Amino acid sequence: MKYNFIKKSIFILIFGCYAFSLMSQSYWQQRVDYQMAIDFNVDKHQFAGKQTLKYYNNSPDTLRKVFYHLYFNAFQPGSMMDTRSRSIEDPDGRVGDRISKLDNSEIGYHKIITLTQDDENVIFEIEGTVLEVTLSKPILPGSSTVLDMNFQSQVPIQIRRSGRNSAEGIDYSMAQWYPKIAEYDERGWHAHPYVAREFYAPWGDFDIKLTIDKKYVVAATGLLQNGNDIGYGYQEQGIDVKRKGKKLIWHFKAINVHDFVWAADRDYVQTTSQVPNGPLLRFFYQQNSKTEAWEDLPELAVKAFSFIEKNFGKYPYSQYSIIQGGDGGMEYPMATLITGERNIKSLVGVTVHEALHSWYQGTLATNESYYAWMDEGFTTYATAETMAQLFDGSDRTQARNYQVYDYLTLTGKEEALSTHSDHFNTNSAYSLGSYYKGAIALAQMNYLIGKESTAKALKRYYNEWKFKHPDANDWIRVFEKESGVELDWYLDYWVNSTHTIDYAIDSVGGNDESTSITLKREGKMPMPVDIYVTFIDGTKKIYYTPLVMMRGEKKNETSIERKTLPDWPWTHTSYQFSIDRPIQDIKTIEIDESGFMADVNRKNNTWRQD
Ligand SMILES: [Zn+2]
Structure with missing residues (x-):
């Protein structure tokens, strides 16, 4: 009897472990570690880069090729981004035909000088914004390889998201600025050309050394490692006089992120505020009469973070930087680039939206190309909740999202949310769909399964899928489990079709x-x-x-x-x-x-x- 009991227990234990390992094997994701050293020339707006990338193949597949995104190459006359912008019926006003008019000193580029795999040369070819690499030896399932690259880049005039000399006079908005390995997942490679939008990349650690003229203050993803060395305590405002020599090395590390952004400006001031039991917030901006609202931003940003953490899950890093830069608002891990000349409500609105992407994109790293509605939509939903809390306490917080969706259905231009985000016929069908119909995908759950189940499921979704790449099905499964209601049909109709409710x-x-x-x-x-x-x-x-x-x-x-x-x-x-x-x-x-x-x-x- 006793013997049998032990035998049975061992069997259950072994079987349990086996079942668990089967379960954990069903989901996999690739992993990368980046080391980069950048030597920046502010006179030419160019930089030389050395990149060492350790690539872990956690997939069950043998990889014979890898792909990198070379986003800066989009900012060249005749590129796919340029051509698309000049042919789509409603071009983004920031892009229009501006790329077609760039001269050689104004375009962006990445030139790959050398590329090796475990010290052996590889064959590579650049096609627009994608670098295709034929490996010298395959990367077997469960193994890793080291890719070393030397590259030379030019920062384009600021047109979209990144570039030099933004409309508000920020010197460098450095987003999508380095050769970035594409993601490989159960659907294969995602080496999408950079046409308009959306990013998707493997998780990893970044160790970045930026060498740049000492006149510049650098704000970035990750934590500064050498604040004392460079004479910049990073706690105080302004630039410390202890800086020596012509250039400084800014050393940043970011653990478990899927992108790295930085910005540099000669006039940045910095303020900080601490979220109780949460991250330290850093604010980088140019102080002038148009940026006065930044003085009131820290207090409201702290309130916003406290509300967001309580309702949507714990922010997973120790720091978040709100950086004046770019051309609107764009999310990056541990940081955002936003335009800064705004009234307080607009400044808080964009900050809250981009900060919420730390949940819906930064941590729940969906493939934005296919599930833009899951990051823009859920962010829009949560932004409405947060802004209502900060400003008016309205209980009809989602009303505007429903109004915009109603409008979209009347335009006759609606396309299914499952459309690849670059392939919508119009920019407005993409944005009204992803942001507003996407927000309702979630808001409507309050109706379908109830408010309590929705709030619980949303937190559970965050906790179960953080630091992964959830897709639509992963999301709906959590809501099914939490509510006990079958919801696959809801995805079929709301996401994969344009059918309406009446x-x-x-x-x-x-x-x-x-x-x-x-x-x-x-x-x-x-x-x-x-x-x-x-x-x-x-x-x-x-x-x-x-x-x-x-x-x-x-x-x-x-x-x-x-x-x-x-x-x-x-x-x-x-x-x-x-x-x-x-x-x-x-x-x-x-x-x-x-x-x-x-x-x-x-x-x-x-x-x-x-
Ligand atoms: Zn957004």
Whole structure:
């Protein structure tokens, strides 16, 4: 008996370990470690770079090629970015035809001087913004290799995201500035040409030494390692006089990130503020009459971080830098580049949005090309919640996102959210879709599975998928597990199609004992329906029809009595139910009083007693 028990226990233990290892093997991701030394020439706006990249192949596949992004090559006349911008019907105003007019001293480029794999030369070829490398020996599953590169780069005039001399006079906004290895995942390589947007890269550690003229203050991803050496305590404002020689080496390290940004300016001042039990916030900006709002920003940014950490999960790094630079707002690990000449609400708005990308993109590193709605949309959702908390406390925080989505459906230009972000027909279809319809993908969960489940699932999603590359299915699975409701159909309709929601009260009739209500599904997308009935005597009751394919139902989170009706099959466009009270007792009947269902036509949602 005892022997059997032990044998059984050992079996369970071994089997358990085996099952666990099978489980943990089903998800894998590549890993990289970058070491770079950059020697910057501020007179020519050029730099020489040495990069050592250790690449870990955690995939089950043997890799015979690798690919790098060479983003600066997009800023050359005739590039894919230039051509696309001059042919799309609604070009980004910042780009327009500006790339086509750059001369040789104004373009951006990366020239690869040498490239070796474990000290052996490799064959490589540059095609626009992508460097294709045929390895000298394959990288086997579970093994690693070292790629050494010497490169020479020129920083383009600031046109989009990165470059020199921004419109606000920031000297260098250095985003997408180095040869960056592309991501390889279960869908293969993602060596997308840089046409307009979106980034995706493997996780890793960055060790970066930037040598630059001592007149410049550098702000960057990661933590400065040698603040004392360079005579810049990094706690105080301004530049310390102890700097010697013509150039300084700024040494930064960032652990477990998937990109590295930096910016440099001769006039940066720095302020800091500490989030209680959270990160140190650093603010880099040019102090002048147009940037006065930066003085009030730290206090509000601290409040924002506290709210965000409480509601969306713990910020995973010890520092976050808000840096004036770039041409709008753009997220990077542990930092953002934002334009700085703004009023306080706009400055806080852009800071909150970009900071929230530390959750939805920085930490939950979805492939933005395919799931832009998961980072822009969720960020937009969380920004609305945070801004309402900071400024007006409104409980209709998501209302604007619904309004913009309604507008998108009326333009006739909507495309499915699953479209690759560079391949939307128009920039507006991409942005209105990813930001607003994407925000509703999440906001609508409050309606579908309830507010409590949504809030819990969102945190659980963060905790289960941080430092990974979740896709749409990974996201929806967490929401299914948390709510007990099947939701695959929701992705099919909301993300993979442009079908819209429109429910109507078709007819109401009855006699002295009961009232019969017929609902109609006018839109192609099915949803569960909450019907709010208000009686003449002032009482209220909710009637709820889940969908058959939900295989479950949400909790009633209101204090109003609710009756759950039989499931509504999506194949049926109409649905009838009755209330055991005479029609003359009823004042109003309304579909979705909460406004959280994205019904594009609310005119047919209410019936009133004449
Ligand atoms: Zn964004």
